[in-house]
Amino acid sequence: MPPTETAVDWSRLWSDPSMLRLRRDRRSFFTVAWSVFAVAFCALVGFAAFAPEIIATRPVPGLSVGLILSLAYVATVMSLGAWYVRRARHWDILAAAVLSVPAIREREVAGNV
Amino acid sequence: MSDGFNTTAVVVTILLLATTFVATYFASRRTKTSAEFWTAGGGMTGRKNGTAIAGDFLSSASLLGYAGLAYLYGMDGIVYAIFACGIFLMVMFLIAEKLRNLGRFTFADALATRLRSGPVRIVSAISTLFICVFYLLAQMVAGGVLMEALAGIDFSWGVVIAAVLMLTYVLFGGMLATTWLQIIKAVALMSVVALLVILVLIRIDPNPLNIIEQAVSQSKFGDHYLATGNSFKGPWNIISMAVAVTLSAVGLPHVLMRFFTVPDAIEARKSAIWAISLIGGFNVLIAFLGISARAALGAGGEEIAGKGGNLALPALTVWLGGGDGFASDLLLALVVAVSIATLLAVSAGLVLSASSTIAHDLWAKTFHRPETEEMTVGRIAAVALVIVTVGVTLAIGGTQNVTFLATLATSTAASANFPVLIMTLLWRRMRTLGAVVGALSGLLTALVWPSLAPLLSDSLTTTAPFPLAFPILLSVPAGFLGCIVGSFLSREPANDAAFDELQVRALTGAGLDKTKTLAH
Numbered sequence: 009m010p011p012t013e014t015a016v017d018w019s020r021l022w023s024d025p026s027m028l029r030l031r032r033d034r035r036s037f038f039t040v041a042w043s044v045f046a047v048a049f050c051a052l053v054g055f056a057a058f059a060p061e062i063i064a065t066r067p068v069p070g071l072s073v074g075l076i077l078s079l080a081y082v083a084t085v086m087s088l089g090a091w092y093v094r095r096a097r098h099w100d101i102l103a104a105a106v107l108s109v110p111a112i113r114e115r116e117v118a119g120n121v
Numbered sequence: 122m123s124d125g126f127n128t129t130a131v132v133v134t135i136l137l138l139a140t141t142f143v144a145t146y147f148a149s150r151r152t153k154t155s156a157e158f159w160t161a162g163g164g165m166t167g168r169k170n171g172t173a174i175a176g177d178f179l180s181s182a183s184l185l186g187y188a189g190l191a192y193l194y195g196m197d198g199i200v201y202a203i204f205a206c207g208i209f210l211m212v213m214f215l216i217a218e219k220l221r222n223l224g225r226f227t228f229a230d231a232l233a234t235r236l237r238s239g240p241v242r243i244v245s246a247i248s249t250l251f252i253c254v255f256y257l258l259a260q261m262v263a264g265g266v267l268m269e270a271l272a273g274i275d276f277s278w279g280v281v282i283a284a285v286l287m288l289t290y291v292l293f294g295g296m297l298a299t300t301w302l303q304i305i306k307a308v309a310l311m312s313v314v315a316l317l318v319i320l321v322l323i324r325i326d327p328n329p330l331n332i333i334e335q336a337v338s339q340s341k342f343g344d345h346y347l348a349t350g351n352s353f354k355g356p357w358n359i360i361s362m363a364v365a366v367t368l369s370a371v372g373l374p375h376v377l378m379r380f381f382t383v384p385d386a387i388e389a390r391k392s393a394i395w396a397i398s399l400i401g402g403f404n405v406l407i408a409f410l411g412i413s414a415r416a417a418l419g420a421g422g423e424e425i426a427g428k429g430g431n432l433a434l435p436a437l438t439v440w441l442g443g444g445d446g447f448a449s450d451l452l453l454a455l456v457v458a459v460s461i462a463t464l465l466a467v468s469a470g471l472v473l474s475a476s477s478t479i480a481h482d483l484w485a486k487t488f489h490r491p492e493t494e495e496m497t498v499g500r501i502a503a504v505a506l507v508i509v510t511v512g513v514t515l516a517i518g519g520t521q522n523v524t525f526l527a528t529l530a531t532s533t534a535a536s537a538n539f540p541v542l543i544m545t546l547l548w549r550r551m552r553t554l555g556a557v558v559g560a561l562s563g564l565l566t567a568l569v570w571p572s573l574a575p576l577l578s579d580s581l582t583t584t585a586p587f588p589l590a591f592p593i594l595l596s597v598p599a600g601f602l603g604c605i606v607g608s609f610l611s612r613e614p615a616n617d618a619a620f621d622e623l624q625v626r627a628l629t630g631a632g633l634d635k636t637k638t639l640a641h
Contacts, residue, residue: 027629063196
């Protein structure tokens, strides 16, 4: 457990401009990402729960609406994951900016001794 | 399936396990400190850890169970497997990085950064032990049944052999050995599944769509084979199944623990994306194999596959090998070997997680014993835990429904651990009392509700991984409600500085030990 008694003003750091940039960027990502996930989840659950007959129809022999929805769901989940990883690289840079705020850097040096 | 002792299966299993014991030997030489024992020194790469996480998740329940469900009920089995692909997106979005930035050995470390250490550690130790023991029982029963059905080893002996093997990994190699066991097994499992899919395409039809058409024509449901509702009766069942499956890993202590084996948030999210991709790919293929079994096995298949469909995949394997003969034996042996390795690996992870909460949360942090004793205490706890579990397993025998136990474990995890963790990370008003009340109300609801639910009587009669999905729809809100009520009732003064510190550290990794290096 890192020492908390050293004088880092975490509350000030939490509202530091560099931290605010990180928080804003994360919020904008998660708003979109959660919405996309909610739509995908509700679409698959909704059809499966309330429209089993539509699920079973086959526009192409062997390929039913349910299978198409299922594959689309898997693709959505994987894309959201990949998008998160890409976006998070940007957060690493923003987080590094937060960590270079003088107060915390001094503490890190002191803590590592 | 042969009724007697299956020599090929036993030999292949021993060969696979021999590989993992070599890994354990090397791991034991590198495991000297508590950090190495619990978290492999935090030196795993994201890719290795992600494969191990996928390994944790891809249990024999998913290998045999998903295929069985898809075989028996068509679309219902497919959506079950498909919703499971979203599990680690939840883990990634909600907790993976933050947990890595805040914790050391157990998730209670993260809670203790802003709440009072004693109460939250005791409560999370209680829920962790409940979860691990239920899950462990499920694994042990499944192990005994599997060895009996596939390798021809007696149930009781199967359980004892599994317990001794699994303890060996934990005691000698700790987290490093357990992780390598998962990696080796995950790779073996993927390879076997890929091989089976290739064989299906060669033997039945190169076009998967034609195989699906054949399956539909073979099914007693006819065109309705591709509709939902063959096993999940009514929309409510499907909705609760979807929620239950999607949330099933967010509170599992042995999965959360894996995020402490990587050095930082970057590797934590790499782990998650690896796990998502591997599980997604695996589940699609395994559902397809279930459908292929329907296309291939014909009228007699229903009987061979067993009531819950758990033996549909082994039956397909034998069919792909051409019925009787060495090719069939070998293919079946591969499936048996990875199933048993899976079981050992998941059990080892569970034992490690349960003993870490005893040694770290209780022994070292609550009773303030020196951290150097953690490993010894952890090993003793592991042995005790396994002895108890084996005793209970032998007492309840092979007839106990495995899915019931496993579902009890995942729904308890989602109800007792998940709300507390999320509220502690996100809610400024959260107090220690909230964590205690939240964990206990989630735990109790998850444990008590199934014994009252009418759904239980139905699902006990099937052996496939059938969801007792209702408890989670009730017990997760109960957990959250407990957090809120407890926090509002608490007289603990607000500690905004501690919450701000938690938030900054969770998002930036400030204060994280950066001296660790990656093991290659």
